[in-house]
Amino acid sequence: MSFVIDSDLKASFGRVAVIYGGNSSERAVSLKSGAAVLAGLQRAGVEAFGIDLYGESADLEPLRQLQEEAFDRAFLILHGPGGEDGTLQGALEMLGKPYTGSGVAASAIGMDKLRTKQLWLGAGLPTPPFAVCGQHESLDEVITRLGTPIIVKPAHEGSSIGMSKVRSRAELADALTTAESFDRTVIAERWMSGDEYTVAVLDGKALSPILLVTNHEFYDFDAKYVANDTEYRFDHGLSAEKDKALRDLAEKAFAAVGCAGWGRVDVMQDEHGEFQLLEVNTAPGMTDHSLVPMAAKQQGISFEQLVVEILKTAH
Ligand SMILES: Nc1ncnc2c1ncn2[C@@H]1O[C@H](COP(=O)(O)OP(=O)(O)OP(=O)(O)O)[C@@H](O)[C@H]1O
Ligand SMILES: [Mg+2]
Structure with a gap:
């Protein structure tokens, strides 16, 4: 049975803008994420439509585009500077529109790997030297x-x-x-010589960690989007204790940056097997091949349920 929201929830969401595209170097990824999120919300019965910021067919500059569209809340799925970094979040604050994901400050910090690492160090959380x-x-x-x-x-x-x-x-x-x-x-x-994991966080709680295995030197652009031999494993070989430590670390890392709603924390093990935090993504990929939907699915949360759960956390 496919997942469809009830009429009360539908009414409470109102008209939902899925905002995607943008003009960062990750625009192409965002177009895919945006299309998947929009389709998922629509399948779940949400009254959703798309806004492609900086799209070729957009005849208005982005702020005017946001002002002229009628919507009650926004699902933000832009990746990279200009969309994931607090600027769009600030514009929506000024327009008084609730939006998914982290607020202005956490988005800005999360986009900046240096300041994220400094903040984690200040909070006593491990990150590579x-x-x-x-x-x-x-x-x-x-x-x-x-x-x-x-x-x-x-x-x-x-x-x-x-x-x-x-x-x-x-x-x-x-x-x-x-x-x-x-x-x-x-x-x-x-350089961290140990295994690499990514941990999706939904409403402050870690989902199942995924072990990333690539035969490339590291998990590079090609391994992420092109290669078909990159492996994503839930049978990660960690003890129950280590698995819990990884989830706890991801939740703490997410909270320390002040993130909200949803996101994904990237972690590696050093040569001693200790977890080290790489970065937090405040608007991670959401194509049907992406890591957050993969982790959700592992826990029995369908893509439609996932996008609705994220939408519920809009603030
Ligand atoms: N200190 C490190 N040691 C070894 N490999 C690393 C290290 N930092 C990053 N990498 C590799 O590079 C990849 C990308 O790094 P990172 O997650 O910091 O950047 P990103 O490009 O912002 O990623 P994303 O696409 O998740 O936003 C990692 O997934 C990992 O494979
Ligand atoms: Mg990363």
């Missing part, structure tokens, strides 16, 4: 302190865009040039 390239330390000092390999990443991107693994001092310059072409803030992080 790192350096801000071009600040305080010379590149030689960075290599000496972090050791090799390291990973170099733009602070505000997603989908592994602009990231490289650096095995030696000689490889650092090219990695920096790549990352700097996307962002003026670039971080270098100690």
Whole structure:
């Protein structure tokens, strides 16, 4: 039986705008997420329609577009700067429209890997040792302190865009040039040699952790969206105790940033098997191949139920 909401819930949601697209480098992913969310909400009986911010057919600039559309709440599914970073959230606050996901401050912090890590450290949560390239330390000092390999990443991107693994001092310059072409803030992080997990969080509670297995050097853009041999495992081999520790850590990491509604926390194990927090995604992918729907499904929550549960948390 497919999942359909009752008339009271439908009335309480009113007319729902699924806002997607945007103009970040993750626009293409957002178009897919947005289409999936819109279809899921409609299948569940929600009166939903789509708004493609910065879309080719949009004849209005984004703020006017939001002002002119009639809607009662918004499901935000833009990825990256301009949509996931607090700016759109701020516009909706000013328009007085409830929206899904984190508020202005948590969205802005979550989009910034450097400030997220600083905040986690301040909250006593584990994250890999790192350096801000071009600040305080010379590149030689960075290599000496972090050791090799390291990973170099733009602070505000997603989908592994602009990231490289650096095995030696000689490889650092090219990695920096790549990352700097996307962002003026670039971080270098100690390479985590252990397993990688992602933990979806729904209304503050962790869903089943997923072990990500790729034969690429790391979970890069190709492994995320192109390769068909990337494995997503729920039989992750962690003891019950470790599984609980991972879920607890994800919930704490989500709460520490002040996130709300839903999101996804990326975690790796270091060489000692300790969990280390990589980042939090405040508007993660929602295509039918994405990780949050996968984790929900594992717990018996269908895609339609998931989008409705997320919509309920709009504030
Ligand atoms: N310190 C690290 N050590 C080893 N691998 C890492 C490290 N940091 C990141 N990676 C690899 O790079 C991938 C992308 O990193 P991260 O999650 O920080 O960025 P992202 O591009 O914003 O991801 P998303 O698409 O989830 O938003 C990770 O999934 C992981 O495979
Ligand atoms: Mg990630």
